[in-house]
Amino acid sequence: NAGVTQTPKFQVLKTGQSMTLQCAQDMNHEYMSWYRQDPGMGLRLIHYSVGAGITDQGEVPNGYNVSRSTTEDFPLRLLSAAPSQTSVYFCASRRPGTTEAFFGQGTRLTVV
């Protein structure tokens, strides 16, 4: 049981490049979300999904796109990377309702 798996662990992008951060979970959780963690700030919600085909914006969605075609996967796309998107990105999943959330190990992204 792998839990929540994020790839890659590290990535360096040039300004303007695009990329996709991958997140997969094998717990059959309907709810998945993406957070970013910046120094001196708490984790902030980017986008979330309550099930396949359903996504919604969180607190800081600008510059990011998501889709949810399967229960297992929830990729995060950066369309045109900017230095302000340098951060550590975490994917989380849980079952619906008031249940425990599980987080991946994070993707450390640097945009130069």
Add this chain to the structure above:
Amino acid sequence: KQEVTQIPAALSVPEGENLVLNCSFTDSAIYNLQWFRQDPGKGLTSLLLIQSSQREQTSGRLNASLDKSSGRSTLYIAASQPGDSATYLCAPNTGNQFYFGTGTSLTVIP
């Protein structure tokens, strides 16, 4: 918007001490609150989940309490060990979103 404050920001204690980490939040309309541990350069590990109807939850040497009406939660760590050194995050959940503080960085000195 939910604001989460964790006090102290950093704590250094000798091994064996009992300690309390504090968390306060501004919006009491939460479903539950989860405490996490984060080691440097790592992800978040869930420690305890307290439902809004509960007053406390225990796991081993850890005990978390919740006073929803006053917007407070505490994490009590008994008989601290060097392996407890990490950053501890509390996160109230309002349904679709967990809100995070900046955490308490704990160092347990052998």
